Amino acid sequence: xxxxxxxxxxxxxxxxxxxxxxxxxxxxxxxxxxxxxxxxxxxxxxxxxxxxxxxxxxxxxxxxxxxxxxxxxxxxxxxxxxxxxxxxxxxxxxxxxxxxxxxxxxxxxxxxxxxxxxxxxxxxxxxxxxxxxxxxxxxxxxxxxxxxxxxxxxxxxxxxxxxxxxxxxxxxxxxxxxxxxxxxxxxxxxxxxxxxxxxxxxxxxxxxxxxxxxxxxxxxxxxxxxxxxxxxxxxxxxxxxxxxxxxxxxxxxxxxxxxxxxxxxxxxxxxxxxxxxxxxxxxxxxxxxxxxxxxxxxxxxxxxxxxxxxxxx
Numbered sequence: 001x002x003x004x005x006x007x008x009x010x011x012x013x014x015x016x017x018x019x020x021x022x023x024x025x026x027x028x029x030x031x032x033x034x035x036x037x038x039x040x041x042x043x044x045x046x047x048x049x050x051x052x053x054x055x056x057x058x059x060x061x062x063x064x065x066x067x068x069x070x071x072x073x074x075x076x077x078x079x080x081x082x083x084x085x086x087x088x089x090x091x092x093x094x095x096x097x098x099x100x101x102x103x104x105x106x107x108x109x110x111x112x113x114x115x116x117x118x119x120x121x122x123x124x125x126x127x128x129x130x131x132x133x134x135x136x137x138x139x140x141x142x143x144x145x146x147x148x149x150x151x152x153x154x155x156x157x158x159x160x161x162x163x164x165x166x167x168x169x170x171x172x173x174x175x176x177x178x179x180x181x182x183x184x185x186x187x188x189x190x191x192x193x194x195x196x197x198x199x200x201x202x203x204x205x206x207x208x209x210x211x212x213x214x215x216x217x218x219x220x221x222x223x224x225x226x227x228x229x230x231x232x233x234x235x236x237x238x239x240x241x242x243x244x245x246x247x248x249x250x251x252x253x254x255x256x257x258x259x260x261x262x263x264x265x266x267x268x269x270x271x272x273x274x275x276x277x278x279x280x281x282x283x284x285x286x287x288x289x290x291x292x293x294x295x296x297x298x299x300x301x302x303x304x305x306x307x308x309x310x311x312x313x
Contacts (some may be wrong), residue, residue, distance in 0.1 A: 004115050025216035026073035033223050076215055079215055080208045088163035105159035116147050162251055169259030173266040178292025183300045188273050203258040210251035219245030
């Protein structure tokens with residue numbers, strides 16, 4: 001094979017990789033920053049300089065650009081969990097501003113929860129005193145949906161909407177079956193069939209991607225401070241802010257999908273968890289919550305609680 005053909009083959013593969021990279025947040029971040037820093041004349045000069053380089057050097061420049069984009073994307077991906085927890089409302093306690101914001105936000109959601117419960121009780125009284133009304137049913141369905149994505153008790157509320165959605169999903173299996181979702185989930189995950197596992201993975205990937213885009217939007221917003229001397233720097237503020245807003249709304253939708261699938265996994269496959277751990281199945285729903293609590297304790301703390309369970313029964 002001639003060297004030119006070899007270089008051409010590499011160039012084609014790199015071009016394919018470049019096209020795939022064009023639509024990533026990392027590329028948009030670096031391309032936007034480059035746009036803010038350079039002017040039209042500067043870009044024309046750079047393009048002319050690149051065109052005057054030999055083909056191997058052009059490929060080298062392309063490789064370096066791809067490596068920078070890929071490396072930055074890899075680094076940002078390592079912060080998925082940390083950013084998700086921040087967006088949920090797990091904020092450092094030593095930062096007073098965040099703690100004050102946390103208290104105000106918790107009060108807001110506590111008032112909202114109280115207001116929803118009061119409205120639902122009022123609608124139930126109306127339904128009992130008059131014939132079925134479509135408007136009342138629609139309002140009740142809307143309030144039920146809002147309450148579904150809020151923890152039922154004020155002490156479990158989080159200071160952000162995303163945090164409350166995920167916290168409500170985590171608490172639901174314990175409220176219904178006594179199973180602590182955080183403790184039991186790794187074990188249940190191991191025995192799930194392929195189809196529900198894939199659905200859960202897709203939902204979690206969507207949530208992580210939304211969180212990652214939010215972080216890229218935040219960093220893009222930072223371009224306005226890094227390149228404040230350029231005439232286009234102010235564009236970074238609305239672009240970054242809109243990206244963060246879009247990503248956060250996306251994360252809320254993804255979190256609800258993930259929460260629904262998590263709830264369904266416990267509804268449908270919790271019996272398999274009992275069987276896999278060689279625990280007797282609850283005889284009825286009246287005792288299931290208590291046995292579920294004991295099973296959660298066994299998974300978390302070990303076989304001492306299993307012995308205690310059999311001793312008491």
